[in-house]
Amino acid sequence: MRKLLLSLLFLVAAGAHAQTDVIDLWPEGVPNVRANPGPERVDGDRISNVSRPTLTVYPAAIDRPARTAVIVCPGGGYEFLSFTREGRQYAQWLSSLGITAFVLKSRLGDYGHPAPLQDVLRAIRTVRAQAAKYGVAPDRIGVMGSSAGGHLAASAATLYDQPAGRTGAQLDAVSARPDFAILMYPVITMDPSAAHMGSRQALLGAHPSAELVRLMSVEKQVTAQTPPTLLMHSQDDGAVPIENSILFFQALTRAHVPAEMYFFERGGHGMGMNPGLGNASNWPKRAEDWLRDRHLIVQ
Template identity: 80%
Template sequence: MPRILSSLLFLAISSAQAQINVITLWPEGVPNARPDPGPEHVDGDRISNVSQPTLTMYPASFDRPAKTAVIICPGGGYGFLSFTREGQQYAQWLSHIGITAFVLKSRLSDYGHPAPLQDVLRAIRTVRAHAAEFGVAPDRIGIMGSSAGGHLAASAATLFDHPDGQTGAPLDAVSARPDFAMLMYPVITMTPTTTHAGSRNALLGATPSAARVQLLSLENQVTANTPPTLLMHSQDDDLVPVDNSILFYQALTRAHVPAEMYLFEHGGHGMGTRPGLGTASNWTKRAEEWLHDRQLIVQ
């Protein structure tokens, strides 16, 4: 395996805590690249018109090192990425508890399926192939996502071997199965009565085939090989119905996959790490307990 410094493009960014690296996911060329895509659009927290997928790495804090990695998929309805609130802030929390975090910048609605799936599986393969250089263990690589990013993370947890996620690149030979998943108020189903319509339309278009709806309704794709999963959702979520998490938890239970779910009365949608949301604001503590119980962090 060639060293990562010779095969991937790194851009150094200074950080108060550690050196942060931006890793180009497709140095050999993005699959099915659009001609003249134009520049990325950045509007505050939101990034859109992504044509060059990347991973932004946040190393584990030096005082609490671990060999665990988490790849984070920000939400945004597959139309934009909430890169700060559901990406960088999660990464900083994970770094603080001793986990090396990678924030994924994936392609969106201007590509549609299967581009986001290809990007997230490429991210897992990249981290696993170069685990030693990142200071992580190849069997301790997890996936995390919020809202539509939760759908992408759950796609990685269920469709890691699907042909749609492969491009014929040599790296396809590396396993893309995450070792665990953490899903925050995720979109799970594409069924019209329960899905988030904006995410469905952005990913699949206005008139998707029945086969596409079935494939991307991830409660249908859970098997015994789906990794252990933690779910967080609020009863008062008025954008992504809490039924999405319940459907996935039920499917995990039927498949005998270890799963834990927290359903909060208050929290709404997009709670991120905000205070003032009652017990929902303590979700990071519940997540840390779950990670510790699975021996993925040291307390």
């Protein structure tokens, strides 16, 4: 395992300057933009007060790329984005596998629902519409998210046709359905029995309607059209209960959607690509095997 982690760290370091482009998601104007939002805030790894959503591009870093794309949704409870640990580091790892990665900088709780959903669906539509430009196939576009970013990725996987995710732009005609999903210790349900209440309040407000709670409890939105999904979660996650991943996996199974899940005894919350977490630190190899088995990376 130590050898694997050292190799991953080397690849991350080697890819540190691989990004080549930042895409403005709403060049025609951000929908429902707030008046005088103030500057974006950066505090170490954390980005908040996002009013200009973007995608940062990390091209595939091998000679035989897989023509696969992944849109990465960092976590942060819908209050901030853990842009390095759950964004850039994942993107550089994906790039090392021959996947073109796009790190999403989405709007957060200061906008609330449906702004984050609009941003992630716009990201998928943008990448699909420009697939040839980035050397990817339009039917090989996935999403990956951690914690609240996992909820956003799972929302894309289940609510891709939601009217609230459209803005009336011409790009709405492009499909926003991802072709696969990788969910890392995701927030899934908004039901208080297992919800991460901080994410729920940031996204839905203090007193959401029962209808909105049900809509954004994405385990209730799974259908046979939900894309194949890989789930990772730790038993000792003290922030987002492991029941979130269990609920989603059960819903996928009922809908006959191909799915795998890996549960680890320890790893806590926000394990990212950190070493020293026992078997949980080996999750990139499990994910690589899953991607390879689904022919999403070069054999």
